[in-house]
Amino acid sequence: MRWLTYLHNRTNIFTKVLVANALIVVTGSLLAVAIFTYAWRGQTPSPSVELLLVLVGLASSLGVNYGILRVAFQPLFTMHATLDRVRQGDFSARVPDVGGDPDTARVIETANLMLDRLAEHRQAVAAQILRAMEEERKRIARELHDETSQSLTSMVVNLQVIEQQMGGQPEELSGRVRLTKEVAQRTLDETRRLMFDLRPSVLDDLGLVPALRWFISQRVQPMGLTVEFQPAGLDHRLSDELETAFFRIMQEAITNTVKHARATHVTITLAKEGGAIVGSVQDDGSGFHPMRVRKDEVGRGLGLFGMHERAALVGGSVDIDSAPGRGTTVRVTVPDRVRGNEAGG
Ligand SMILES: Nc1ncnc2c1ncn2[C@@H]1O[C@H](COP(=O)(O)OP(=O)(O)OP(=O)(O)O)[C@@H](O)[C@H]1O
Ligand SMILES: [Mg+2]
Structure with a gap:
């Protein structure tokens, strides 16, 4: 059986198909010759024996063809199954070494190299995107901290002072000042929440x-x-x-x-x-x-x-x-x- 594996690994698909079909033709011809030889001896086979011979001839020809083609195309079936896994999102899938002729081995090697490159490229792009995203988040968080939240804090403090010094003013006016202070405080809380989501300073600190x-x-x-x-x-x-x-x-x-x-x-x-x-x-x-x-x-x-x-x-x-x-x-x-x-x- 080792010589079969040896031949399988060194014969390309074209030769395998050629051999398969040659075997079919030869088997068919040999059977036909056998039938005629049998008939020439004056012993014409009965129709049922003839049918049996034809069926045996057909079955063995098809069997040989199927077997050889199955073995010849196995690497391609395996490659198809692997690429299907990649299509479904399993980027770690690689075509296994299933033997086969040098041409097929080269195709499999190229496919695996391509999948490696694709994985490297995906990772590099993902790294760039994540890094850029993190940088941008940091920048916005810093801006919110240095500008927006400072302004809002000073607004809240000022409104507090105004509120405290508003004794004797109409209720409507002091109510509006209180409301404005509350809105400013809420906006400040919201800004702090946003800053935390963007880049929690507590993580850095x-x-x-x-x-x-x-x-x-x-x-x-x-x-x-x-x-x-x-x-x-x-x-x-x-x-x-x-x-x-x-x-x-x-x-x-x-x-x-x-x-x-x-x-x-x-x-x-x-x-x-x-x-x-x-x-x-x-x-x-x-x-x-x-x-x-x-x-x-x-x-x-x-x-x-x-x-x-x-x-x-x-x-x-x-x-x-x-x-x-x-x-x-x-x-x-x-x-x-x-x-x-x-x-x-
Ligand atoms: N802990 C969980 N319990 C139940 N379903 C979940 C849980 N985590 C994820 N899922 C499901 O998986 C899906 C994908 O989650 P994923 O975090 O990738 O997207 P998302 O949360 O919908 O959107 P976003 O891109 O904003 O995170 C969700 O839509 C949800 O149906
Ligand atoms: Mg999610």
Whole structure:
């Protein structure tokens, strides 16, 4: 059988098809000759024997043809199956080495190289987009902090002073001043909330745990969900890039729970596991099919996509365990790279 594999690996598809068809013709001809020889001896075969011979001849010819073509085209079937997986969003799929002739091997190698390049390109573009997005968020947050919120604060303080010194003025006037102060205060609170969403300064100043605690208190608790937050083992600062990625992924997972899960309880954990930091967000909500989320609807499904991209960019991963009716658990793993030790990996 080894000589068959040897021949299979060194014969191209054209030759294989040629051999298959030649075999069919030869088998057919040999059978026909056999029938005639049989007939010339004066022993004309009965119609049923003749039919049997024809059927055996046909079946063996078709069998040989099918077998050889199946083997010859197997690499192409495998390639088709792999490209189909890529089409469905599994960008890590590669065509396995299934043997075959040198031409097919070259096609498979080229296809795999192309898929590698595509993956590299996707990652580079995603990195650029995420970096640009983060920079832009930082810039807007800084502007809101330095300009808008300073102006609003001074407005609120001034209105407070005016309010205090308005004794003896008509009630309507002091009422308007109070109302204006309240509107200014609300706008200031809203601006601070926006600033936090854009770029939480507490993340830069104090790190992941305080930033997550702040986010939970602002975004989850007011929604009436019971939250358990169990941060453990993270008493050091991670590199800037890792903290941003980790926070954004956790932020998205928590926001998804609030937005989609209709959960009553959410458990958020943070732990050091070997050389990695692992975060998880587990809810008891409606759950969903992670593989069936469509990325092509405008404005939908970008959150999950971004989570995987962000994690991959810092050498980490995101694992989503969910099914309808079973709640959702999102697990984020990133390398434990301490701040100031970025180059060390
Ligand atoms: N914790 C969850 N519980 C139930 N369904 C969820 C949960 N997380 C995600 N989903 C489902 O997966 C879909 C995709 O989530 P994803 O975060 O990618 O997009 P989105 O939240 O709809 O929009 P955005 O791009 O603003 O994040 C959601 O629309 C929702 O149907
Ligand atoms: Mg989302």
